Amino acid sequence: MTTSLDAPDRGRALPAGPRPSVPARPRPSLNGIAVWLFLTGLLAASIWSTIDLRINVASILDSVSNAADFLSRMFPLDFPPAGELALLLAETLAIVVLATALAVALSIPVALAAASLTGRGRGRRGTARSVIVLCRAVPDLVLAILFFRLFGLGALPGILAMGLHSVGMIGKLYADAIEELDRGPVDAAQAAGATRRQVVFATVIPALMPQLIATALHRFDINLRTSVLLGYVGVGGIGLAIADALRTLNYQRGMALALVVLILCIATELLSGAVRRALMRGSGTPRAGRSRSQDSRGGGSRRDPREVGITPPWTADRIRRFLSIGAVVVILAASVAGADLSADRFWAGIVDLPRTAGLFWPPSTGDILPELLGQLLVTVQIALSATLLGAVIAVPVGVLAARNVVPNPAVHTSARVFIVFVRGIPELIIAIVFVVITGLGAVAGTLALAIGAVGLLSKLVADSLEETDVRVQEALRAGGATRVQVFFSATIRQAAPSFVAHVMYLLDTNIRSATLLGVVGAGGIGFYLLNASRVVQFDVVTTIILLILGVVLAVEALSVWVRSSVR
Known part of the structure; x- marks a missing residue:
């Protein structure tokens, strides 16, 4: 009768007595199952949002001519005089x-x-x-x-x-x-x-x-x-x-x-x-x-607490x-x-605070509640799609930037420089460029946030990989495991909870950023917020603020729950 023993143990009799029991893997808790079901649903919603917003290669290729036109109108750059720029x-x-x-x-x-x-x-x-x-x-x-x-x-x-x-x-x-x-x-x-x-x-x-x-x-x-x-x-x-x-x-x-x-x-x-x-x-x-x-x-000698303030030597x-x-x-x-700054203007505004607050209350929908809710959904879709697209690019960039994963100095230094460069570009500037290239709407906002997500998430991913326990990786390497096996068996396993937490943090951030980018026409409810303030419909502004606040608080609560559950 054949056995499934490893080669060194083949032909060797097993010791008498009961075989040592292998500890059973702990059963998943209901909270853990709920978290992973939620994350699966979040992934599905992100994919649906990307499809629904028509973020695809074809729509990007259609904007190539607009990008060429934008570049031709952008150069040569016109810098203001040195004195004006300094001011x-x-x-x-x-x-x-x-x-x-x-x-x-x-x-x-x-x-x-x-x-x-x-x-x-x-x-x-x-x-x-x-x-x-x-x-x-x-x-x-x-x-x-x-x-x-x-x-x-x-x-x-x-x-x-x-x-x-x-x-x-x-x-x-x-x-x-x-x-x-x-x-x-x-x-x-x-x-x-x-x-x-x-x-x-x-x-x-x-x-x-x-x-x-x-x-x-x-x-x-x-x-x-x-x-x-x-x-x-x-x-x-x-x-x-x-x-x-x-x-x-x-x-x-x-x-x-x-x-x-x-x-x-x-x-x-x-x-x-x-x-x-x-x-x-x-x-x-x-x-x-x-x-x-x-x-x-x-x-030592017990000091009087009043001596805490004694002046130290220079x-x-x-x-x-x-x-x-x-x-x-x-x-x-x-x-x-x-x-x-003007102190007079500050105190005048404080004195006028009750009257100004009266302009914002009670809230009003301005008979456009369906439109507001629709644009709020678009804002959430932009955040979901941007988080997905950003994560797809950011994870491999973060892996290349981690020194304990990629020991080649040229590779991880180049990745770190790329991350710093991308993080340095304000998302609003990216959104403006995409608005000019792809036109007004959610596509520009999604692509801008996706690029911004690469800068943030890739840095977090690289830092999380570098913070893993090196002793576990060295033990596997000493046992003959290849670099790829060590990476997937030890490094990724240790960093996975941090990855999930970082993605939820990114989604939380993108919800706020998607609202703000609507100011320049990059889709979502931010455009309605700015227009309502410009036409002095402050009661509508209050309604939009409450809608945004509700979504942000809900996403933050879910983020806290997920991050605490995957630790």
Whole structure:
């Protein structure tokens, strides 16, 4: 009788006694089955959306002649004079700097209230978390429309809109970072009699400082791209100049300014990435907080909590921190001057707030509810199709960019450079180009978001692959497995939950972005939102905002459920 034993064991008698039992694979839970059924349905909906929107090779090939015509009208590029360009860049950077600074200033207390380590009471933590979710859910374009009505045209509405919307991202990341901190220093400071404020400033903030700066730089990069979009609704700077040029079909000037924005975004991405890496390498700097906690536990002399504020000596590290703080203060002061803010206009808008709010309430459909619902569906279809198309391209690019998967430096470096380049292009610029080439409608919005998705998702995929446990891969490799076998058996298996989470995050982001790209005619409900605000139908604006908010919150809730289930 033949057996299925491996070659070394053939002919060898099996030991007497019961055979060792192989642990059974755990049965899938109902929640796990529901998640995978949902993901299957989501894939089917994405494929249907791509077909229904007529995103195919034939429709793209039909636009080749339009693309050639656009290129002929775009060149030669017409750059403004150096002085004018410098003023546009200075105004844009001032707006972005102030918006990011406002977001950080608001996010820190909100994050402290939202984290269980520093928050007081479940009710306050829940309220803080609700504020974070609401800020993320309301698109900055919607906030800009409201603030334009309050404060008029200029930089102030853009600063407030981007600043408040950024709280949704920055506040969440700060709160999550606080939750992951070691409780030891906090408990030690509290045991020594320190007040809550002393605990926060002596233990939490120093340990959180690298994360605070890195997240602020990342959000600055995002706000720089957003400022181009808000130029279409009246925010000053280079975004407004691009909008004016393209509205008059001056493609030579518009695309020249778009190239300047691309270079600026790529430079900002590279600079912020370098600073973040340097900060993370030095993230172990808050040794003072740990030594104080050890002293308070009894390892040394017990210090009075009032001594937390004793001035440290002027070391080289302290001088660098002092100079850095001074540079930040100078940049903020220059930004305030460059943005040309008016305190009188701000207070006049605050005083007029009740009357302005009355224009937006009660909401009204304007007798176009079926059209609004139809365009809302188109917005969701654009997001689904763009996520699918972006994922198809982004996954192989991300694999090539992962150093532990592709050890060839030329390959993974080229892939990383490609990702940085694609991430540097604002999606609005891509959407404008596709609107000119393919015409108004959902095709332009879908293709623009798909390209933007490649930049975001491929980076997340590469980072997830590089964060996998290398020991498992080395064990398989030591057992004789080929590189391909190691990749599919170990690397992909470990990174799969992160892939799912990243795709859901991308879908969540694309829902908001699809709404915004409607401003330039790239399909969806955003076009109706801008038109309603232009003809002063603010009650219809409220209805559209509520529809968008409902979809965004629903998608975010589903994303949270899926991400928590696939961990």
